[in-house]
Amino acid sequence: MELQAWLEEVVQLLREHGILAIRSPQADGRIEAAQGFPKGFSELLKRYDISVFQAGEVAVFGNTTGQYYTIEHLWSDTHLIEPLLKARLVPFGRPDLDLVNYDPICFDMRNGNGIDAPIVRVDHEEILSHFRMPEPVAVADSFLDLLQRGPIQKELDA
Numbered sequence: 001m002e003l004q005a006w007l008e009e010v011v012q013l014l015r016e017h018g019i020l021a022i023r024s025p026q027a028d029g030r031i032e033a034a035q036g037f038p039k040g041f042s043e044l045l046k047r048y049d050i051s052v053f054q055a056g057e058v059a060v061f062g063n064t065t066g067q068y069y070t071i072e073h074l075w076s077d078t079h080l081i082e083p084l085l086k087a088r089l090v091p092f093g094r095p096d097l098d099l100v101n102y103d104p105i106c107f108d109m110r111n112g113n114g115i116d117a118p119i120v121r122v123d124h125e126e127i128l129s130h131f132r133m134p135e136p137v138a139v140a141d142s143f144l145d146l147l148q149r150g151p152i153q154k155e156l157d158a
Contacts, residue, residue: 001144006040006115010144011048017152020048036090038107040115041143045071052097054153055146058105058119058139060093069097069155080104080127087133089122097155107143108136116142 001009014020037045044050050062052069061071074091075081084091084106091104102124107117120136127133140146 013147019053038117052155
């Protein structure tokens with residue numbers, strides 16, 4: 001699937017649930033972390049304000065200023081982020097929004113087609129407590145697959 005077709009499908013799925021809005025001009029440059037993501041997700045971050053939402057068993061963090069659960073906040077834990085990025089695992093969410101499960105949900109950039117990539121969960125304790133990279137656990141074939149399987153729900157208390 002080409003980038004534009006991928007974006008149109010993802011945008012339609014998210015708009016149906018009130019999750020994204022067209023980006024305001026003053027928001028440009030807010031997410032520098034868009035580097036490293038698959039092209040499709042990176043373009044989504046650049047073009048839209050995305051509220052945190054639940055897609056199936058994954059809480060997808062947004063890029064909307066004023067929310068706690070943002071990708072920028074997720075990336076602030078350098079002890080976790082640096083080893084993930086070295087392993088080409090790019091985090092964008094968690095299994096849920098409570099503080100019980102801190103495992104990052106990541107794009108597995110070792111695989112994929114450049115526009116999208118497999119979605120995996122990584123055991124954070126292996127990285128933070130045992131200083132080793134665990135074998136990621138598959139969550140979905142791709143971000144689009146994750147959205148299509150759903151259900152998608154906007155998180156109102158984020």
